[in-house]
Amino acid sequence: MAGATNYRTHRPTGGAAVGAHLVDTLKVAAEKEKVDLRLWNEVKEIVLDKEGNVSGVKVTNKEGKEYTINTKAVIIAAGGFSANQEMVVSYKEDLKGFATTNHNGATGDGIVLGKGIGADLVDMEEIQTHPTVVPEKAVMVTEAVRGNGAILINKDAKRFTNELFTRDVVSKAILEQKDGIAYLFFDEGLRKSLKATEEYFNMGLVTEADSVEELAEKLSIDKNTMVETINKYNKAALDKKDSEFNREDLPRQLNEGKVYAIPVTPAVHHTMGGLKININAEVLNKDAKVIPGLFAAGEVTGGVHGGNRLGGNALADIVTFGRTAGKNAAAFIK
Ligand SMILES: Cc1cc2nc3c(=O)[nH]c(=O)nc-3n(C[C@H](O)[C@H](O)[C@H](O)COP(=O)(O)OP(=O)(O)OC[C@H]3O[C@@H](n4cnc5c(N)ncnc54)[C@H](O)[C@@H]3O)c2cc1C
Incomplete structure (x- = not known):
């Protein structure tokens, strides 16, 4: 997770959203104890x-x-x-x-x-803003998507930050991009690794494509730059060295199957x-x-x-x- 130096997060098996899981467990316990809710x-x-x-x-x-x-x-x-x-x-x-x-x-x-x-x-x-929230819809895309390997690109089709810096730093970096918006980019491999992503597909928030070029066209951003950006990142993930932004945790290359993008901007998240x-x-x-x-x-x-x-x-x-x-x-x- 962003800002962490080690893997510390515990999640429900398969990467389901954790809040609902916790509430379900507590609800059963409360009913068993006959708590007057x-x-x-x-x-x-x-x-x-x-x-x-x-x-x-x-x-x-x-x-x-x-x-x-x-x-x-x-x-x-x-x-x-x-x-x-x-x-x-x-x-x-x-x-x-x-x-x-x-x-x-x-x-x-x-x-x-x-x-x-x-x-x-x-x-x-x-007061904390969460950096990856879908504009107008106010749906938060969990940090685990970046944690599992997604990257952020701007409307010039370029990466602009270490995606796993703390929330304040990544929020600020997104607000400095054109229109204060970025795209979370990931592939089929990442989708399979994190069940929580299915929710974003079901809500119609994801732009999907069979290739990076097609995705760039759908997003109306420069095709060649986007291909260059993704290739460069995949090479960094393969070499386990991101010389551009010094991201240390590079869990996967983003080159498996379909490719996806979700538009994001910061929103108030935690007080x-x-x-x-x-x-x-x-x-x-x-x-x-x-x-x-x-x-x-x-x-x-x-x-x-x-x-x-x-x-x-x-x-x-x-x-x-x-x-x-x-x-x-x-x-x-x-
Ligand atoms: C989209 C989202 C995803 C998150 N994901 C994570 C995550 O993955 N991991 C993590 O650690 N944290 C996550 N968080 C943060 C975490 O969920 C919250 O910090 C946490 O739920 C707060 O719990 P709480 O019990 O203190 O308050 P809440 O869950 O907000 O519950 C407070 C309750 O009190 C009620 N209430 C308010 N005023 C009154 C009143 N006057 N009388 C009666 N009832 C009242 C409210 O309606 C609410 O039901 C996430 C937050 C959001 C918004």
Whole structure:
């Protein structure tokens, strides 16, 4: 994965998308434990008692009716704020007008709710763009496509960066190209190596061709330059030496069967800032003191990833701190 010096990522067998896989597993576990899941219920407020301990949450149900859940401990796991343009721009103005890869629920509610009862925030201006998102459609093409060997070419049919630099660097490089767009280029061999790519074919996002020349024609870019670019890259992959951009990980030549291209541009992807927690997933106030009974885990928290989250690390974050928060909240109640 981009920015990594070693192979560290664990994926479902065959390269299926990992998020859905994780949710399926957790759903089965939740049902087995008879967890009271209340979908489409919205937390509006975290309630404190006179001593400043958490005592419950105010919620609206599907019909908009408000009710209160009384509890001694609350875990905020309401995600980041990538889908809240206003909040994104308030912390990072140059992201005005950017699309997002996130679901509509990434509103930053959890951060606002926590802040409302005195939680400290950290790294709020650290907002990440993902470099390979399909323009207008806002569909993110997983980094694993580059990780498995895809390259980026611009409208002049040339490579312009080491594709496996960190997301901030690759995003910036794409925005510097003509129209702020690049093409992810790969072949049949790569498609077979990564099941997750099928989704992009099913969604009609991929331009396909039987040869590099034909693909260049379909993309209206220079045929000869494109052939030269791909040949040069294949030679680099064969020699395991990319003298042009010093890409170290060159897993395959791109010369097997059909060839493919997907247009990409950066979009808001991950908000590294959020509620300040300690290693017990307890939320801290501005005096670095624990707010009794308040826990948080996942993208709603800040300070876990520094200024640049690496691919795969968000799921490591939610699983690790989710588990820590769950155990500690249960112990706190007892
Ligand atoms: C397209 C895409 C692909 C990704 N791929 C990877 C990957 O391969 N590997 C990786 O490590 N990371 C990946 N990530 C990042 C990772 O998926 C997220 O960081 C992670 O899912 C965040 O989990 P979370 O539980 O903290 O928040 P979320 O999954 O965002 O869940 C928060 C939930 O809280 C709900 N909520 C919000 N406000 C309220 C409220 N007031 N009341 C009630 N509910 C509320 C939201 O609707 C949502 O359901 C990807 C992200 C995207 C967008």
